[in-house]
Amino acid sequence: MSRTQKTRRRRLLAAAAAVAAIAVGGVAVTTSGAATNTGPPVISGVAQEGRQLTSTIGTWSADGDPDTYTIRWQRCNPDGSACVDIAGAQTSIYTLVLADVGRTVRSVVTATDGSGPTSQPSAVSATVAVEAIPTISGIPADGQILTAVEGLWSGPTPITYTYQWSLCDATGGACVAIVGATAKTYTLTSSAVGKTVRVTVTGTDAGGSSSVTSVPSAVVADAGPTSLVKLASGQTSIAAADVKLPARLSVSKFRVQDTQPLRSRAPFRVTFTVVDTRGYVVRDALVYVIGLPYNRIQNVREARTGQDGTATITLTPTRLQPLKLGARLVLFARARVEGDQLLAGASSRRLVEVVFGAAS
Numbered sequence: 625m626s627r628t629q630k631t632r633r634r635r636l637l638a639a640a641a642a643v644a645a646i647a648v649g650g651v652a653v654t655t656s657g658a659a660t661n662t663g664p665p666v667i668s669g670v671a672q673e674g675r676q677l678t679s680t681i682g683t684w685s686a687d688g689d690p691d692t693y694t695i696r697w698q699r700c701n702p703d704g705s706a707c708v709d710i711a712g713a714q715t716s717i718y719t720l721v722l723a724d725v726g727r728t729v730r731s732v733v734t735a736t737d738g739s740g741p742t743s744q745p746s747a748v749s750a751t752v753a754v755e756a757i758p759t760i761s762g763i764p765a766d767g768q769i770l771t772a773v774e775g776l777w778s779g780p781t782p783i784t785y786t787y788q789w790s791l792c793d794a795t796g797g798a799c800v801a802i803v804g805a806t807a808k809t810y811t812l813t814s815s816a817v818g819k820t821v822r823v824t825v826t827g828t829d830a831g832g833s834s835s836v837t838s839v840p841s842a843v844v845a846d847a848g849p850t851s852l853v854k855l856a857s858g859q860t861s862i863a864a865a866d867v868k869l870p871a872r873l874s875v876s877k878f879r880v881q882d883t884q885p886l887r888s889r890a891p892f893r894v895t896f897t898v899v900d901t902r903g904y905v906v907r908d909a910l911v912y913v914i915g916l917p918y919n920r921i922q923n924v925r926e927a928r929t930g931q932d933g934t935a936t937i938t939l940t941p942t943r944l945q946p947l948k949l950g951a952r953l954v955l956f957a958r959a960r961v962e963g964d965q966l967l968a969g970a971s972s973r974r975l976v977e978v979v980f981g982a983a984s
Contacts, residue, residue, distance in 0.1 A: 659684045659691045659735030665746040667731055672753050674778035676719050679731035682744055691737045700728045704748040722777065722827055724752040725834035758825040758838040763860055763903045764812065765845040771809050772823040780829045788824045796820050796840030816844040853931065861931050864909040864961045867900045867970045873909055873959045874899050875974040885981025889941040898933050898959045905933030909959045913937055916954040920945045947982035
């Protein structure tokens with residue numbers, strides 16, 4: 625083996641030892657000579673609280689005295705500026721914590737030889753997110769109450785949350801904090817009509833605090849229909865007559881009130897929930913159901929939804945409905961506003977399945 629080959633082999637072995645040592649302790653003796661970085665460290669992994677990021681040491685060239693490599697992690701602003709060392713984060717693997725949320729992180733590898741240390745940072749990570757960002761529930765309309773949903777956060781418990789609501793333009797930009805709007809809920813006022821709102825949730829645990837802002841709400845509408853009724857469940861009910869294009873009805877849910885699979889052709893009950901595209905539950909909508917093929921259930925009359933937007937219909941299978949294991953009954957459900965044409969106006973349709981499973 626030539627002298628050049630021996631030198632090359634010695635460098636490769638030393639570099640491998642450096643990577644292994646950094647993973648468990650952060651320091652190793654590797655190649656010889658004055659270190660020059662020829663390729664920055666690279667970090668990999670998902671930038672999300674509770675996940676791990678891993679850093680390489682990058683690539684270096686050296687000739688002469690022995691070198692050592694150390695690694696440390698830094699927390700930076702979202703734009704990658706003002707990076708500060710993270711205490712105790714000195715291995716090639718770093719687990720993201722609550723304090724990293726809304727920030728970026730990077731690794732810094734330092735090679736030290738007889739001439740002194742040479743450091744090279746990696747590129748910064750993506751902005752660190754929580755497991756699921758905060759969201760806003762409720763109807764974005766004047767006078768309605770919006771509620772902040774914190775999202776999913778990990779870290780030492782307990783985690784406490786504080787809130788700040790902001791008023792934004794129609795695109796979700798140019799946001800300005802709303803003075804005094806620091807509760808979990810916020811009641812919209814006429815000043816928000818035509819705009820959007822966001823909520824910033826700050827989570828705090830023993831390790832510190834971080835803030836994450838929700839996506840913007842839909843554009844806030846005016847006060848809404850005159851038939852609005854606030855229900856004890858927190859939902860808002862409106863009369864079907866107040867659902868006019870471009871708003872439409874929607875059969876949002878169905879529930880078979882008898883245990884599935886059904887094991888006989890006895891009558892069974894299905895509850896349908898009707899809402900409109902603005903998020904209101906709709907009372908006095910007419911719901912009609914037929915089975916497919918058409919001869920699988922007996923004909924039923926339209927049912928009217930109640931205050932909570934639900935209508936329960938009793939269906940009776942005919943002798944043509946199979947009962948074998950895995951048999952299905954397809955239901956065609958239609959919701960309409962009384963007086964509208966069956967297939968026009970704000971009407972809505974949905975196909976659902978009921979499962980049968982009597983023994984063969």
